[in-house]
Amino acid sequence: MEVMQQNLFYDRFDAIILEPKHFVLACHVNPDGDAIGSVLAMSEFLRAKGHEVKMVVANDFPGFLHWMPGAEDFLVFEQDAEGTKDAIAAADCIMMLDFNNLSRGGILHNEIGKTRCPRILVDHHRDPELDQFYCAYSETCVSSASEIVAEIILHYGMEYLTESIATNLLVGIMTDTGSFSHSIYHPRTMELCSILVGKSMPYTMIHQLVYDTMSENRLRLLGFSIDHRMEVLDAYSTAIIALSKSDLDKFNYQAGDTEGVVNYPLSMQKIKMSVLITERQDQIRFSFRSKGSFSVHELANKHFKGGGHNNAAGGTLTCSFEEAVEKLKSVLPEYQKMLNEAE
Template sequence: MNDTSKYLTKQVRDLFADPGEIVLVTHVNPDGDAIGTMLGFYWLLKKKGYPVNMIVPNEIPFFLEWLPGYHQIVISEINHDKATALIRNAELLICLDFNESDRLGDLEEEFLKAGATKILIDHHPDPGDFTDHIISFTALGSAAELVYYLAIELGMRELIDKTVAECLFTGIMTDTGCFSFSSSQPETYLVVADLLKTGIDKDRIYMQVYDNYSADRMRLLGYSLNDKMVVLPEYRTAYISLTEKELQKYNHVTGDTEGFVNILFSIKGIRLTALFIEKKDHIKISFRSRGDFHINKFSERHFNGGGHKNAAGGESNLSLEQTIDKFVKLLPGYAKELLSG
């Protein structure tokens, strides 16, 4: 098992022994790992008898609404007053699946000035210094796997029942792309095997997440591949861009473009992919890479982002056209890395 015990100092263990009012928070545009980790940890803490609440900055993808406890999550952009009140009254604030405070969006200011003890539980590289304690394990493919190990270290192993396991399995499955990346450690599969012993139906979970889209989403995918996909074989790169108007045409809802950036790897030889989404005040970017091309460093250097070696996000305040132009013009400088291997 991965050794997470070194992160659990006596002080941290004491916090979990008598935590008081707990609030779990995760990042803007929460994904399957963020929500799966949050809900899994929520149920563990509830089963211990602790008072616990959950907050996300903005909307949760619809394909995660089936997860147990989903409706207990406070969405700040819908109920900001309640979210801020929970943060102000918290005695222990636990950050899950992000490594910088700006990932809290409009909750950042309230979070930073809160008097509660703060703990970061994450697996992304280079965690920022914005909490009192950091539990960071970058070798893991998901925050959900990290919470599994922490549960064992904190004496909660017997509390990992079917409800907890459904949530944690969802986090692990989604953040490893159904075990297609960031999942080379044998221990990950031992964790999954243990979760399966609780009686979860992995096929049902997969269908709820990946086979639960609307006809409009499928048409949007078809349009994206047929009309908006650009392939640059000279840089082993492919990307898709979508405007607000195009998204509206296909009745886009949060989560509809999930996975678009990964589909581009189906093209032979592609090592770098990107998805550019036009928002009201910025361009949201998803990056993926294969092999030793560190897309997190590329995103951090050029697009105010970060993430993992082969999966990262970014943002641009330029127009969509200008953002794509910037991206394409950067590629010659990385040609050697992209074309090697």
């Protein structure tokens, strides 16, 4: 983010937070650790500045994130539609974190779209719709939205960096980088984490609470996915894991149970792209991961109504499960040369 753009953000953000307001903080549908962590941290910071804050999300988040400080205060639209609508309608300002397009807010899209109050963007995804926002901190060369929130809070002083804020931000950065295995674009990410670790609950405990709380069903689903549903396409340096609704039902699927599954095929030296396809009630979801120079953002954006980052992206289709798998395979020849030559 250029200095001029950063200065403009703080000028406008300062003006917004000068007087007490009713803030609503929202994140994307199917929230992950970064979405939840960035919202929780920003919420606590704004409350410390004297504001009232409501945190809203379209659907519930994975159980391994429910322990996070303040997580019980989220309004979940699927569980309390009227309460969530009332909170959004009463907002003086809406802040969108970890998503830059209203369509990624899921069922919140319509409610936020009805409002006329200022909107603030804090996000790290590509192609933001900046004309929708009063001010925006949009930076793609960072690990996560949580990293941006850490910078914002530290801009106002270390006194705002409480143990709970530091803990929530560490969860966001840790999960969005796959435990610091990707999306580390510059040393500043690790510098910030060093500051956060000095203020948070013990890092080993944070890691354990996120990664070492699997149910037996989730672990068995992982084994099934690799042993029975992973297809390796050597000609395209690609691996596909496709899970139908009946596959998920067999293991009593809960939100978050497929978290991280897409990363496992990338541990093979010959694989440059891994794709997880999951069948849900109303759509087919795609999770794309790559290593090296191959951009899954371009593929997801062009063919699967999605996008994200160069090495991590998502997409959706409304078709049959079988059609979705065939659609993916049909576009691979277009990227064969780039995949095989990616470094």
